[in-house]
Amino acid sequence: MDKFKIAIVDDHQLFRDGIHSLLSKQDNFEVVISSENGKDFFKKLKKGILPELLLLDLTMPEMNGFEVLLKLKKKYPRIKAIAISMHDDGNYIMQSIRGGAYGYLLKNADEEELLLAIDTVLKGNKYFNQEISQRMINIMSLEGVSPKKLSPKEMEILKLIADGQTTKEIAQKLFISTRTVETHRNNMMKKLEVKNTPELINKAAQLSLL
Amino acid sequence: MDKFKIAIVDDHQLFRDGIHSLLSKQDNFEVVISSENGKDFFKKLKKGILPELLLLDLTMPEMNGFEVLLKLKKKYPRIKAIAISMHDDGNYIMQSIRGGAYGYLLKNADEEELLLAIDTVLKGNKYFNQEISQRMINIMSLEGVSPKKLSPKEMEILKLIADGQTTKEIAQKLFISTRTVETHRNNMMKKLEVKNTPELINKAAQLSLL
DNA sequence: AAAAGTATCCGTATTTATACGGATGTTTTT
DNA sequence: AAAAACATCCGTATAAATACGGATACTTTT
Structure with a gap:
């Protein structure tokens, strides 16, 4: 039975290697792309290596995670992204969701939660834990009924x-x-x-x- | 030649294991304590297992890193702590330093920086990278000449x-x-x-x- | 093309904040 | 014990914000 193809984009090799190592122990996942930036990632996509799911760091130099999200949505809408970030700030979360992320994890999530998030999103659902959901609710209530941008x-x-x-x-x-x-x-x-x-x-x- | 004894306190096992694994590859470090909370850590200290250096997560349930820092300073002043946190907020950094931390790292630091921080602190120096230092400076300038608490x-x-x-x-x-x-x-x-x-x-x- | 948003500006009036100065008594810190 | 901080309150005056209302012209969005 085919394994689910996973991509990882993160500028810290330690983190990428850790995730890669963890997923390699699972029977049903295969890491097919491990990139340190968005450009490299899209280059590999162009070669025809298409994962079903992307684990995406938001904070990267040059091309940040939000830019990757927007481009991914346009060019490869079938690939589902889970944003991974240091920041538990509600504004980051909302921006990720608006950018098309299917899930949001903090970098200190444990392996159980990481695997659960991957499973959930591969099933076509969205994954946000209790704490992340709470922050979303907080920001939404802060933004008010119809959020408006300032000129x-x-x-x-x-x-x-x-x-x-x-x-x-x-x-x-x-x-x-x-x-x-x-x-x-x-x-x-x-x-x-x-x-x-x-x-x-x-x-x-x-x-x-x- | 004896190895430097290191302790790790962090509620995420994935993170502890990652650090443990990394340090085990080094010739001159030995992880002697790996605790998921401050209480367990102090319990092990009481048994006479004394590290030279502590890698300490700040955000933990029950007994947070700041409380660990304060207690450590009082009871085991010879043990040097490096605070590790998700938060790059200057207030966290300042609170750590005031609590006695010898260094501050973000959780996304790479292994090179982690090892450099450990080396630096074991030599009796303090370790704060450029970005962290900048945030300290920002907060200090925000606080003004003589920071005062509000009643x-x-x-x-x-x-x-x-x-x-x-x-x-x-x-x-x-x-x-x-x-x-x-x-x-x-x-x-x-x-x-x-x-x-x-x-x-x-x-x-x-x-x-x- | 029409509607909405942006950026500009006005008269008049009231409310609120700020700026000077001052004070007493209690609690905490030195 | 003395000093400092905290919490309370005052008179008088000016500056600033807010509240009503209104307007034109240009740019962007629908």
Whole structure:
């Protein structure tokens, strides 16, 4: 009976080797690609080596995991990716899911959980443990009913506010009217559903906008 | 020639085994303790098994790495600890150092760096790589010249401010005068060296006070 | 092409924060 | 025991944010 083909993309060889070693002990898995970066991975895909599942580190130099996810979704939509990250930050998790990840694991997951995640995703399901799910819920509730992005100008003004600048100081710095600054501030408050500026800064920090 | 005695404390067996395996390949190291928690570790120390160096996970259930550090410093000051963590947050790093850690590694460090850290610390030096050092510097500059802790009342008020409450609302909620709230806010701003409330919230978020 | 978003700016008014200064009494630290 | 920190509260004044409302023109999205 054929084994499931697995790919690993991670810039740390120690980690890749550890996973490779673990999966080699299983009867039903075979590591067919072990790449240290996304470019190498796609190069191997192009050669016709197609895994069913990818274990993907998010934090890599040059081409990060999110970029790999997006490209994978476009070019090889049948390959299912499980994101693996050091970061338990809800924003990372949400970005992975929006990028098409089928699962999310922290790098300190034990081998039992790793194998369970692989099994779950190979069956076509998504894998997020209790803690990860909780963080997703937290971020979703933080983002509000209809999450909205801040415009470039809003981001610029947000940072200046967070740095302690007053509306007058920001207006002078950006060569715009104080009323313009007020309008942007008000629009941000509406977008993030907060009632005043301290809460805006707090929420922006929680959403990793700062 | 005698080997250096190393202890490992981490709740993930996969990680402990990986480190154990790696160190076993080295001629000059010997893993004498491999514990899944601090309690087991101290129990083994009590039996007279004394390593020169400890590789210590910070995030563990029940007795976390910081508690282990503090107890180690008191009871076995000759044992040098290297903190190992998923978190690259400067606050974790600073807390480790203040707790007596001789080094700090991220869990995704490669084997070369791990061995270098161990060597460095066994020689009596401290090991912090460039990135970790940078984060320390960032936090130190955030904390200002003379870092001050916020009092319990200040913390309470800080959270309410971050939640979008006005001075009047906080006063009503805590059954104190608005002037009292104003004084606390002003004192916090002085302690954290900021110029207004948005900057206070931003800095508090950066210092993980929220 | 139409709608929505972005970036700009305004009048008027009220609320809130900040800035000076001050104070007392209790608790904790030195 | 003395000093410092904490928690409480005040008068007066100014600055800043917020709250209502409104607007134009350009760019992007639908």
